[in-house]
Amino acid sequence: MSRTDEVVDGIRRMILDGRLRPGDRLPVEKDLADTLQVSRGSLREGVRALSILGVVHTRQGDGTYVTSLDPARLLSPMALVLDLQDDGAMPAFHSVRRVLETEAAGLAATRMPDGAVAEARAILDQVTEVLHVAPVDHDRFIEIDIAFHRVIAAHTGNPVLEALIESFAARTVRARLWRTLHTEGIEERTHGEHEAIWRALAARDPAAARIRMASHLLGVEDSLPRRGSLDEES
Template sequence: MSRTDEVVDGIRRMILDGTLRPGDRLPVEKDLADALQVSRGSLREGVRALSILGVLHTRQGDGTYVTSLDAARLLSPMALVLDLQDDGALPAFHSVRRVLETEAAGLAATRMTDDALAEARAVLDQVSEVLDGTEVDHDRFIEVDIAFHRVIAAHSGNPVLEALIESFAGRTVRARLWRVLHAEGIEARTHGEHEAIWRALAARDPEAARIRMAAHLLGVEDWLPKPENLDD
């Protein structure tokens, strides 16, 4: 184990045993380095690694603190993993997204408030403006697509599921998906599928919501290029 790994492991253990809690300020550099029996250089490297992972946050001139350690923050680096994959990996990641969002839709069907349903409805109503133009504004369509799926995930009642969906279906991933989708009329078809999902949610029917979401995302999956066809 490298010295940097020892720092990461040491601070992790301090959090797990309650020595450090969310929001706590880390001891001064010299004291923490002595406690972990590492050099200050190794300590800085370990702190930097934990900051990238969302475990620590350094405030200029004020010290380093343990973050809230919420799921959204800790899972956010996963989005970087997806960003670094080539297009050939999209189908595999998208299939995981399908599993996550299908379950989120089923959970949301029994948990969405009237206000949440109205919010999702308002998002879908924006699509008419996008599709009515002589040329589809793809960037705007992507934003609406993200907003609709985000409302559903947010009302699944499971913050971990919501955070995973955000990582697997953030803006960069969505933009890459739409870049490789070339089917004519794909936007109108997607809008129709979103409408079907919304109706299932409004009917408070979890099974229908799961089926509609799964069908929608399977449809997207069908249009993704297979790895063996990427060089054609």
């Protein structure tokens, strides 16, 4: 284990042991380096790594603090993982997204308040004007797509599930996904599937919501080029 890893592991143990809690300030550099038995340079590298992971954050001139440690913050680097994959890897990631969002739709169907259902309706209503302009504004369509799936995830009652889905909702990931979909009429088909999902949510029918979401995302998944086909094209 490297010295940097020792710092990361040491601070992690301090959090798990309750010696450091969300919002707490880390001990001064000299004291913390002595406690972890590492050099100040190694300590800085370890703290920098934890900052990237969302475990700590530094306030200029004030010190370094443990973050809230909420799932959304800690899982946000997942979006970077997706960004770094080539298009041939997208089907594998999308299949995970399908599993997550299918369950999210079922949970949201019984937990979305009327206001959230109305919000989802208003989001979908924006698609009509987008589809009536040629050529279709793909950037705007992606924004609406993200917003619709996001409002569902936000009402699952499960912050970990919501955070994982948010990772897959990154705009760059969605943009790459749409670039690979060459099916004619994909926007109209997607909108129709979103409408079916919304009707299931509005009816408070979790079984129907799961089926509609799974069907929608499976259709998208089937349209994605596989790694083999990409290699042939290149």
